[in-house]
């Protein structure tokens with residue numbers, strides 16, 4: 001008797017679950033005309049899409065010095081770059097002696113591992129939120145320097161991006177101020 005009732009409850013719960021609104025979403029281009037299903041699913045802040053290069057708004061030049069560290073670390077060998085002397089360094093407007101001249105990432109081969117971002121010492125590369133970049137041509141996803149900078153600029157704008165080294169410096173300064181304030185409070 002008890003087992004029969006238990007079975008009925010399980011059936012009832014499953015039926016109720018079936019009546020709930022779906023937890024999955026239609027892909028925007030799947031042909032579903034319902035407006036609410038046409039919006040792409042928003043990604044989380046920490047989502048890692050395709051890599052792109054960042055732009056230094058203060059000096060008005062890329063952060064990338066073309067040092068090749070990320071290129072050597074990339075497991076799929078999908079990046080290449082060439083550096084040049086930085087004309088702004090000679091004019092004493094920039095502290096970057098060298099600057100990127102050309103850069104290419106073959107996004108078809110990128111596995112979104114984020115190693116390039118981890119190893120870059122110059123805040124020059126980010127994992128953006130971009131993930132829908134499929135093309136029908138073989139080399140359609142080879143991104144050159146202007147395209148990578150444009151992608152990076154879009155990401156910087158959308159996320160109010162602060163260079164990680166600058167953010168770490170601000171956090172450190174804040175922590176120093178807090179510990180100084182608490183030491184002063186203890187002393188008084």
Ligand code: SF4
Pocket residue numbers: 063064065066067068069070071081119120121122123124125
């Ligand atoms: S993105 Fe960073 S690590 Fe890669 S070449 Fe530019 S400065 Fe060097």
Ligand code: SF4
Pocket residue numbers: 051073074075076077078079105109110111112113114115116117
């Ligand atoms: S995310 Fe990984 S695979 Fe893609 S370019 Fe960076 S290091 Fe290479």
